[in-house]
Amino acid sequence: MAKKTSDDQILQFHQQIVELIKKYQFRDRNQICCFGISVSQCYVLETLHTHGPLTMNELAKKMHLKISTMTRVVEQLVKKSYVRREEGLSDRRVRLIKLTKEGKAIYKKAWANIFESEKIILKGIPYEHKTVLIDVLRKLNQAVSSWQSCCESPVSKS
Numbered sequence: 001m002a003k004k005t006s007d008d009q010i011l012q013f014h015q016q017i018v019e020l021i022k023k024y025q026f027r028d029r030n031q032i033c034c035f036g037i038s039v040s041q042c043y044v045l046e047t048l049h050t051h052g053p054l055t056m057n058e059l060a061k062k063m064h065l066k067i068s069t070m071t072r073v074v075e076q077l078v079k080k081s082y083v084r085r086e087e088g089l090s091d092r093r094v095r096l097i098k099l100t101k102e103g104k105a106i107y108k109k110a111w112a113n114i115f116e117s118e119k120i121i122l123k124g125i126p127y128e129h130k131t132v133l134i135d136v137l138r139k140l141n142q143a144v145s146s147w148q149s150c151c152e153s154p155v156s157k158s
Helices: 007-035 039-051 056-063 067-079 101-123 127-149
Strands: 083-087 095-099
Touching (some): 007 101, 039 056, 039 083, 039 101, 056 067, 056 095, 067 083, 095 101
16 A cells, blocks of 8 residues: 655655756756757757657647747747748648758757766766666656646645
8 A cells, every 4th residue: 555645755855856947947048058049949949859840839738838938939949040930731821840950950069968968967876776767757757747637726636
């Protein structure tokens, strides 16, 4: 039988996740900005690199952002010639957001920098713990996705 999560564990979890997020966000901001792109712009480039051309709706969903926010980020990338909008093949009203040659190049530079920093971070973790860490992070991502997709507020559940 699984034990109930204690209030102290919830507090410790919150404190650790907040610290980790802050460190990653500021690390990313400091490293990525030297390439002339923001963290949000880099995440868009990474998403397009991973998934290929996407509609604004698809991109906003994958980025967990509102369309209005996504539109501003994409517009900045269009002005820098890192992405372009193309007409959809089946529906000309739909615009696909696609990486340009320049966008692929800047993403590869930023990713190489991020990859090296990840290598340094993982160097301090014993080999046998790395697989467990990755598995725990995968399960945490799944739990957060499950929580986000739920219609009810977690506070209202008992």
